[in-house]
Amino acid sequence: MTAPADSRHGPTGARNASVAPSLTEAEIRTLGEAARLAPSIHNSQPWRLTRLADGIGVFEDLARSLPVIDPSGRDRLISCGAAVLNARVALRALGYTPEIALLPEPAEPSLIGTVRAVAERPASDDDDAMHRMIPERRTHRRVYRSHAVAEEDLLDLRQAVSAEGARLSVADSASRRSLADLLRRAVRNQAADPELRDEVERWVRRGGHGYVDGIPSSALGTSPFPVDSLVHGGHRGAPEAGAVEEELARSTVLIISTREDSRHDWVVAGMALERLLLTATVKGLVANFTNQALQDPTVRPELTETLGIWGEPQVLLRVGRPLVEAPASPRRPLDDLFEPGTI
Numbered sequence: 001m002t003a004p005a006d007s008r009h010g011p012t013g014a015r016n017a018s019v020a021p022s023l024t025e026a027e028i029r030t031l032g033e034a035a036r037l038a039p040s041i042h043n044s045q046p047w048r049l050t051r052l053a054d055g056i057g058v059f060e061d062l063a064r065s066l067p068v069i070d071p072s073g074r075d076r077l078i079s080c081g082a083a084v085l086n087a088r089v090a091l092r093a094l095g096y097t098p099e100i101a102l103l104p105e106p107a108e109p110s111l112i113g114t115v116r117a118v119a120e121r122p123a124s125d126d127d128d129a130m131h132r133m134i135p136e137r138r139t140h141r142r143v144y145r146s147h148a149v150a151e152e153d154l155l156d157l158r159q160a161v162s163a164e165g166a167r168l169s170v171a172d173s174a175s176r177r178s179l180a181d182l183l184r185r186a187v188r189n190q191a192a193d194p195e196l197r198d199e200v201e202r203w204v205r206r207g208g209h210g211y212v213d214g215i216p217s218s219a220l221g222t223s224p225f226p227v228d229s230l231v232h233g234g235h236r237g238a239p240e241a242g243a244v245e246e247e248l249a250r251s252t253v254l255i256i257s258t259r260e261d262s263r264h265d266w267v268v269a270g271m272a273l274e275r276l277l278l279t280a281t282v283k284g285l286v287a288n289f290t291n292q293a294l295q296d297p298t299v300r301p302e303l304t305e306t307l308g309i310w311g312e313p314q315v316l317l318r319v320g321r322p323l324v325e326a327p328a329s330p331r332r333p334l335d336d337l338f339e340p341g342t343i
């Protein structure tokens, strides 16, 4: 697929700027490490990685799917898109110009994206800052000090999303009551579905150590907002309408949407999501997913209408400033992610 490594170097072994660089094993591992830390639906980490001479390939791992809550694979591809974005951020921080190809091989649909170095280019301070945020970012399901987000920060979040080809909308106060109703309905529907609750429960890790995936119960948090987080076995059921509306009144609710609703759009949404989350982390902001309304096929179309958003909604988030720290969730070891050899 790629030229042998020696054709990419000059006679002294120095990199030749006119041909695509080849990466060292340490550099490839840096990309893999970044991809590994991406957020994913219920921390399922639904990806496998391949080494390329000049980058990595990210494959979806169907063995790690959640067929009840995510029958189309939308959230799985959003997760893989976030992993692609992280690898690209790492490649920039290593001093390369990255080139991304999404779903590049129709004959190999599980190849979600390749991230390759095409030239050398020193990393900027912003590139370094984004890279440093990869291990710092986490889904924050604990108490927030404030859900207010400055206009200037919102503008940067918007730009982060649109730079990836998606759109960011902010739910306005006029839609609050209908949004509260839809969130409650989605939570009620999920709580009433024993198959769904069972599936989620299989990804919640209660007690014990040594897990490499799933959501530790410590990370499920203490958010006072009962439609956040997920509907698991111990969920308290549909929250009271007034409480949800009140909490929404204090919240900044963000929606990432894409033009269409194809697999390509889902990957784009994942890249936009992770770029938004890393940008937010640089600013000391954190986020939580309020995704149930999008996972419910009976609620999702109404949500689009209620919020009056452009295109197809892919991710629903609440952002703000944390009061306390949130714990990190585990990840699978890097060596388990890489396929053997280079392609």
Ligand SMILES: Cc1cc2nc3c(=O)[nH]c(=O)nc-3n(C[C@H](O)[C@H](O)[C@H](O)COP(=O)(O)O)c2cc1C
Pocket: 037, 038, 039, 040, 041, 042, 043, 044, 074, 075, 076, 078, 079, 082, 137, 138, 139, 140, 141, 214, 215, 228, 229, 230, 289, 290, 291, 292, 327, 328, 329
């Ligand atoms: C597409 C997608 C959907 C998600 N949906 C939810 C959700 O409905 N509820 C929730 O609490 N977290 C959700 N998450 C967050 C994941 O649970 C989280 O990323 C994972 O547990 C890893 O933890 P971390 O983000 O702190 O690294 C979602 C993440 C992604 C990428």
